[in-house]
Amino acid sequence: MDIATIELFVISMPLKSPFVTHLGEVREREGIIIKVTDKDGVEGFGEGVAFSTPWYTEETVRTSLHMLEDFLIPLLQKHPINHPEEAAGLFQSIRRNPMAKSGLETALWDLYAKGQGQSLAKMIGGTRDAISSGVVIATDTITKALKQIEGYLEDGYQRIKVKINPSQDYEFLSAIRRHYPNLPMMADANSAYTLKDIEQLKALDDFNLLMIEQPLAHDDIIEHAILQEKLVTPICLDESIVSFEDARKAIEIDACRVINIKIGRVGGLHEVIKIHDYCYERGIPVWCGGMIEFGVSRAHNIALASLPGFTIPGDISASSRFWDEDIITPEVKVEKGFVTVPDGPGIGYDINEKRLQQVLLTKKTFTI
Template sequence: MRIAQIKLRVISMPLKSPFHTHLGTVTEREGIIVEVIDSNGISGYGEGVAFTTPWYTEETVRTSLHIMSDVLIPLLQKNLIKHPEDAAILFQSIRRNHMAKAGLEMAIWDLYAKASLTSLSKVIGGTRSEIASGVVIAADSLPSALNQIEKYVEEGYQRYKIKIHPGQDYTVLEKIRRYYPELPIMADANSAYTLNDMDRLKALDDFNLLMIEQPLASDDIIEHSLLQKGINTPICLDESIVSFHDAKNAIELGSCKIINIKAGRVGGLYEAKRIHDYCLKRGIDVWCGGMIEFGISRAHNIALASLPGFTIPGDISASNRFWEEDIIAPEVSVKNGFVSVPDTPGIGFGINEKRLKETTRIEKVFKF
């Protein structure tokens, strides 16, 4: 694999409707589109999924752009890589900055799969031809949440994630359960609680939730193990898991029964696969989370979720869930609650060059 050029584009696009959590509201999404071009002119695409401000993790679009431009790309310029795993291992010399690493590493995976004339799903060991699709309900009121659920039930989504926080948890879930007693729902807390809320969280056992995601601090593993011992609802860890080491420790400590794997959060597909493989051996369910992504990251998520250990529907909804027009063609679509896994080379989606150009705010080119 001989890289000839890397292009970084910072793009920005308004969401069709605001995305609400207790941490804030997202109305405009920035991201970094990575294009890695080899000496034969083949392009592989990745996406840096950090947000504009550090509300989800410490990384931002601007810090990721700096790390890619000034640290990671120079490493690639100085070191010949033969396989995407070589890039992941090379990047281990740099601490954290997982989203910056993932954007580049995943573009290299796409390039490698295209050069091999193989779908990305098959290259990484995927076994499914379609994956079950879940959706996030991120509304600012109960009536709005119920309206969203009704719409997505009609579209066939297989799992529903409800954003919760103290003051908007038991009552909201109780009313949703009253309308939808059998609906597969989970709660996502985004670290809104502490161990002092043990009784409050235990009360949510009443609703037969699939899981409660990241109830405690975003960097915690130990206190989650204490909480899991005190409640019946399975805990799923998200923000706490940024590496294979984190996942291994959380499983050994009994901090969770489920792990949300986001390749963009853990540094790319190499680390995501390592976490998946370990969880599969240990009988820990995993699912693929979302980051309000554009289509390139969504395409990578589809390939990742085709691995055999992904037993729970992920946050892989249709492109039109967030965007009037996505930057890929065709756009991701959901039919009867499922997304087809492409069998064409690479991520299996082309680039909507017109839309990409319209949304690009910054472009940087690096020659090799």
């Protein structure tokens, strides 16, 4: 990999409608697009998916920029690599900061796949030509939720995820079940509960949910094991799984029976593939989570979800779910509940340069 330059584009776009959870409300999405160009002019793209504020993890757009500019890019300048898998080992000298690492590592994967003339999906072991698509309901009233669900089902989405918290769970889910008794549905708590709420969470077994995602603390595994023993509904871990070792330990103690995999949360595709393979060998279902991404990260998620272990529809919705206009072309579309996996080189999407410039805040270029 004869890298010539690395460019960082900080962009910002308004969401078509607010994304609401008990942790806060997102109306404007800021992020980092990372472009790696080799000496032959081949370009690879990745996306830093940290938010502007540390509500989901401790990382933010600003901290990611700091890590990229002052540590990760200098490492590549000093230590050239031949394959994107080598980046994971190179970045181990820096603790945590997985979203900054992932943004750069995924750009390297896209560049490498394009250099090999191969789709990223096939390169990492993908077996599907199309992936099933789910969508998230994140609003504060039952009326709004039912209206959103009606629209998404018309669009063909195959699974609905509902954001819940202790003041908005049983009644909320009950209303949805009355309207849609057979709807494939899961609930996402984003760490809103504690073990004091066991009886409240046990009551949610009434709704035949696919899973309850991250009900307890964002960094917990032990108490989730205690809770899982009391529930019929499978627990899915999200924020608690930031590495392969976290996944291995959680599975060993039965802290969860499903894992949400996000490339940015665990530091890149190399780590994700390790987690996928471990779960696949043990019959643990996995699915691809979303981060209110722009098109670049969405494209990487599509490639990832083509792996055989991704048996549950992920949070990979159409570009139009969040944006009036995305930064990739063609935009991601959901047709009859599925997203086609591109077979072109790399991620299989091009950058919409005009749109990128329209939403650009700052740009920095580094010579390797």
